[in-house]
Amino acid sequence: MKTINLFGLKLQFEVKRNRYSDENIYSKEYSLREKLIYIILVMFIIAFSSKISLLSNQNNYKVGDIVKADLYAPNTIIFKDQGAKEKIIEGIIRDSGKEYIYSSDVEKLYFDYFDDFFKRINQLKNGASNGLESNLLERNTNKKIPYTLIEELVSLKEKELDRVEKASKKFLIEAYKDGIVQEKNSIFYREPADKKYEKLNELEKKIVDIFISPNYIYDEVKTKKNIREKVSQINDQYVEIKAGTLIAKTGEVLNERRIKILEACGIYSYKKSFSLIFANILYLGIVSSLFYNLFFNNYRKIILNKNYYRSSMLILAGILLTFRILNNDWMYFIPIDTAFFLLILLVEKNYAISLFSFMLFFLMPILNYNLQYFTIYFISMAFAAHIVAKITTRSGIIAAGIQLSILKVTLYLLLSYFSEIESFTVAIIVGLILLSGLVSGMLTIAFLPYFEKTFNILTIFRLLELGDLSHPLLKKISVEAPGTFQHSVMVATLSENAAAAIGANTVFCRVASYYHDLGKTKRPKFYVENQQNGENPHNKISPFMSTLIITSHTKDGAELAKEYQIPKEIRDIMYEHQGTTFLAYFYNAAKNIDPNVEKEEFRYSGPKPKTKESAIIMLADSIEAAIRSLDEKSPIAMESMIRKIINGKIEDNQLSEANLTFKEIEIIIKTFVKTLVSIHHVRIKYPGQK
Structure with missing residues (x-):
């Protein structure tokens, strides 16, 4: 009995070693738990072993580091190149024309003000008028007209005044034609009017400044909407990196895009490696817990049958080790359907579906969480269960394998269309899936008699032979x-x-x-x-x-x-x-x-x-x-x-x-x-x- 005094309180507790009686050890429930734990351990260890390399990773690269040695892609991957997409978007934004609201009335209105202004200047010069009504003009143009400008124009000779008027008007005609643009609080001339403006003399510039008004108003809302529409049409950019491709040269400075390629190929920094190790353990732990609860409550009789249990264990371990040993480039060729066919024929359909589903979950770490592969085989599993359950001849197994491969090819082509995978790669994988379907059926026929005799399991084919x-x-x-x-x-x-x-x-x-x-x-x-x-x-x-x-x-x-x-x-x-x-x-x-x-x-x-x-x-x-x-x-x-x-x-x-x-x-x-x-x-x- 352990006693602890804490804040005036006495806490007592006793720790005893849990002793199992012979009755508990040899009970069916204890045996069931033991068998399930063995299955989980086998699948967990094989799946987790694919991530052990993360712990032995000798690289610790980050943005700005220099590559110590040439790095090659260990597997063929489809890399989602976000950087390439961003560059395309930047180009669209840069090249997209701005949207403006054009007003044709501005030009006509200000030319009327211009003609009226020079008409009054001429009247003032000839003595036909005592003064210029500048207040009205200032209100119309919203510009201040300096008195010195009026005096300077009046003092000019008629020929010079006429020349100034014509030069100013000519520029205004060309400027309005080219466009006078307003963006936010700034007004500017478009080319080539901006260069012509620089050639005007100071007097002409003062006159022109009074009678210009933007006839193109920048429409920010419409411009942004137009850019958004163009950007929305840009698909994700994918790059296929083949196994053995040089992805980083010695001495190369790593940028953010290159780091992402390294991570996609499985070359991580220490920090990323340990976080991935933890994530994989958490994932496998959750899947293992779900597996234990489902099979403990629903498949007791099958698990406790030593022949069913041993055959299931052998099939599971065989398929998982095959995936573990072979390169992921061959994942679509590995005859995984053989495992499903054998489980249905040897044991029972619902048990086979449940066990095969969890096997796919345990395969995910080995396949680097290839969701496309998981989706294809998870969907096709229901179809496989339907057709295999109706098979009564061994030759029908090959037909089932081919039918199933056709369904998987259809699903793969559909998913590849949305993923935009290179057509050459798609053609190769389609061939591998079809070949895998044929091989799966043949291997099932080859292995089934050995499983039947080794584990003395009764199948429909064994029944027909015994009959x-x-x-x-x-x-x-x-x-x-x-x-x-x-x-x-x-x-x-x-x-x-x-x-x-x-x-x-x-x-x-x-x-x-x-x-x-x-x-x-x-x-x-x-x-x-x-x-x-x-x-x-x-x-x-x-x-x-x-x-x-x-x-x-x-x-x-x-x-x-x-x-x-x-x-x-x-x-x-x-x-x-x-x-x-x-x-x-x-x-x-x-x-x-x-x-x-x-x-x-x-x-x-x-x-x-x-x-x-x-x-x-x-x-x-x-x-x-x-x-x-x-x-x-x-x-x-x-x-x-x-x-x-x-x-x-x-x-x-x-x-x-x-x-x-x-x-x-x-x-x-x-x-x-x-x-x-x-x-x-x-x-x-x-x-x-x-």
Whole structure:
């Protein structure tokens, strides 16, 4: 117990090491957590290893530094050149003409003032007027007219006054024609009027200054709007830098644009490197947390299945290491679809989608967060799940790979159009995507059998192979227990039709039915369907021994199937198809010998059916055998027998662990009746038959 005195308060706390009991360590929840942590560690380490080079970065460049050694681009990148875009914008601003408001009335109005002014000067000079009304003119022109200017003009000789008037007016005509511009608070002449103005004498300049007024007013709002419209049409500028391109020479002074190119290629300063390391750890930590919560709550059963878990781990590690080892220039060629195809075919569609999605998230650090790649494969994943789930032949996998690659090419071309990637690069990547689709399908076909056998996983293709009647075990049944074989074929027909009616796995029901009574090959003569000439071995042994022999066929079949590497799902059917069914015949026979015999000794060991498929096979097995005993195989008689058997199974609690509904049971009954009627239909008698 630790005690701390703080501000008059006594704080006590105790630290103990967490001890896990054996019960906790070996619990399913503990095992699930452990397995998930292993998956996360593998993906985290592989993804984070791609950023370890940031810690060993020997460069510490910043703007203004001199390059110590030639630097080459480690990968091919598409660089968004912001500097190039800014230069184009600067050129547009520089070259864009300014917008002005033109007024044609100004020129006419001021020429009227000019003519009126010289008219009054001439009148004043000739004595026709006592004075010049300068106040009115000053108000009109908003210019101060110096009295000395008037005196100077009046004192001129007529020829000189006429010359000054003509020279001034000529300049004003040309100036208004070229344009007198006002921008904010300044007024100036356009070329060439500004140069002509300099050639005027002082008197002419004074006169001209009075009678000029801007006829072009700078429109700042319209000018800025025009520039904005032009700038908005400029797209981002992208530069493709190939792997191995010299991006900085020794002795070169680095500017801001060059620094951005270095960073885009993955050459960072120490400060930037550590910030990126922290960002990657944070990103991978968030993704890992989401992965843990999703899979812990939704995929417990799959993760706890060691075969599914190991195969998933191998696929994940294989793909991530492939991306880690190969250069990112080959990212579109790497057959990542193989991983998705294998996960769907080996495990389950929803699990495959979830696992593949997170694998893409963990790939992002390795691919330098290439969002275009992520988007293409994330979108195409849904289409892939749809088409692969419907595949029933191995050749269909190659077709799925090609179809998927066509979708990815379409998405890539669409995204490339908006990204403005160089057309040559686009053509190469399109070729790589198409080739990757073909290779993905071929690799899936190549790897799938090894995964099926190594991890003993049942796929649709493995089921179809096991359903081949030339399989050694099926041949063994047909030769050593022909009656059992015929019975199994009938059960397969019944269960397959019933499974199709309620949406269960039809292929699994058919194939599992072929093998469900495999154990009867050990002592075939002890089962009535294999007995000949009315000879029954049970008549020579006790009912206790008979019960032991009969009930052992479930275990015998599972052990023999294991030797031949028959998947666990089918071996489970061998155990479950009899559940804990009661052997009433031998019980009654034993009771005659020993009245105190226990009823439970005459039951199969189980377990009870745990799936719809297992329950269907149990019902089909019992019904097929019972129908054989009917003398009259009419639809009514068969339906009555079927309902009696199924009700007996329900009352005996044999279907309590299977997720069958009463509605589905009714559908199964009708399907059984329909199938059996077609099998036991009445034939037309041939001529001469009684």
